[in-house]
Amino acid sequence: MAAISNIMIITIPSEAKKRIEKIYNEMDSKEKLCLHECSKCCIDNIEMTYIEFAYLIKGISEEELRDLFSEDRKNRCIFLKDGRCIAYERRPWICRNFRRFPETGNCGSERVHEGEITDNFLSEMDITGLNNEIAPKKFRNMKKTMNSWYSILIKNNKC
Numbered sequence: 558m559a560a561i562s563n564i565m566i567i568t569i570p571s572e573a574k575k576r577i578e579k580i581y582n583e584m585d586s587k588e589k590l591c592l593h594e595c596s597k598c599c600i601d602n603i604e605m606t607y608i609e610f611a612y613l614i615k616g617i618s619e620e621e622l623r624d625l626f627s628e629d630r631k632n633r634c635i636f637l638k639d640g641r642c643i644a645y646e647r648r649p650w651i652c653r654n655f656r657r658f659p660e661t662g663n664c665g666s667e668r669v670h671e672g673e674i675t676d677n678f679l680s681e682m683d684i685t686g687l688n689n690e691i692a693p694k695k696f697r698n699m700k701k702t703m704n705s706w707y708s709i710l711i712k713n714n715k716c
């Protein structure tokens with residue numbers, strides 16, 4: 558982590574950025590991803606790794622971030638605006654998997670089959686592996702909600 562003064566406390570090395578984009582692109586190239594227009598699963602307690610949160614907020618100014626996280630979204634994800642994800646290209650692993658889990662979403666059970674479960678497992682392994690290379694030691698092998706990451710990494714570290 559760089560100097561603790563603003564959201565730039567979280568930086569992603571360019572090599573790690575390329576790797577997370579490759580993982581996400583491979584996931585997006587599979588069938589059965591969520592439709593962009595659907596947001597039923599975009600609730601406010603989705604969990605992600607450190608590296609996913611760092612990538613998710615990439616390019617968002619400190620002021621914008623503060624506004625996003627101070628808004629009362631009524632249990633909806635803060636990135637959901639007018640029914641669309643404003644961080645769609647950077648959305649974390651779980652958001653690319655809503656349709657692959659039978660216990661989440663509302664798309665019908667036909668969406669999940671053995672191949673997709675394998676894809677879930679492999680892509681999660683890739684994300685976890687990358688996270689554990691990049692994240693500070695205390696943030697390895699864990700997931701937190703975006704509100705928790707905001708609180709730990711940004712809000713509580715303000716000068």
Ligand code: SF4
Nearest residue numbers: 599634636637642652
């Ligand atoms: S980051 Fe985007 S896709 Fe994921 S829950 Fe939030 S609005 Fe939905």
Ligand code: SF4
Nearest residue numbers: 591595598655662663
């Ligand atoms: S899993 Fe289904 S219901 Fe949930 S956001 Fe994706 S498309 Fe919509």
